[in-house]
Amino acid sequence: MKKLILPIILAVLAACTPKETVDEVFVQSTDIQLRIDGVTLHTYNPLTWQLGYNKNKRQFRVMKDDGSAFYTLTCSALPAQMDQTLEAALEWTSGSSVKNESGLSMKVVKTDAEGTVWLWCNDKKIGVSVRTLR
Numbered sequence: 001m002k003k004l005i006l007p008i009i010l011a012v013l014a015a016c017t018p019k020e021t022v023d024e025v026f027v028q029s030t031d032i033q034l035r036i037d038g039v040t041l042h043t044y045n046p047l048t049w050q051l052g053y054n055k056n057k058r059q060f061r062v063m064k065d066d067g068s069a070f071y072t073l074t075c076s077a078l079p080a081q082m083d084q085t086l087e088a089a090l091e092w093t094s095g096s097s098v099k100n101e102s103g104l105s106m107k108v109v110k111t112d113a114e115g116t117v118w119l120w121c122n123d124k125k126i127g128v129s130v131r132t133l134r
Helices: 002-016 024-028
Strands: 033-036 039-043 049-054 059-064 070-075 085-094 097-111 116-121 126-131
Touching: 024 033, 024 116, 024 126, 039 070, 039 085, 049 126, 059 126, 070 126, 085 116, 085 126, 097 126
Parallel strands: none
Antiparallel strands: 033 039, 033 126, 049 059, 059 070, 070 085, 085 097, 097 116, 116 126
């Protein structure tokens, strides 16, 4: 009887463990963007947007030139390597309002040679890509 209980408990625990489901459109994109629940809210365009980066504050800002749209990501550590997990706070514009999420557990799911990092929060289905400026 005892030999049957442990496998059953392990099977139940495995079934209850939330699976990470990264948004494939987000990961496959080369854009610097903010994507929430499968919808791209902001996409950086070098002709009409600006990138900001403050290494000391571990903060990244992507903003439209006229200031009408932006997102800011503040991290507990600088995102630098694949599978790194960190805490973050996100602020962004949505229409005429500003929204905030804090305490986000974000995982680095992609990096590139230009210093762009793609971070994913599985709990909130938020994808944020930012660039470390040199």
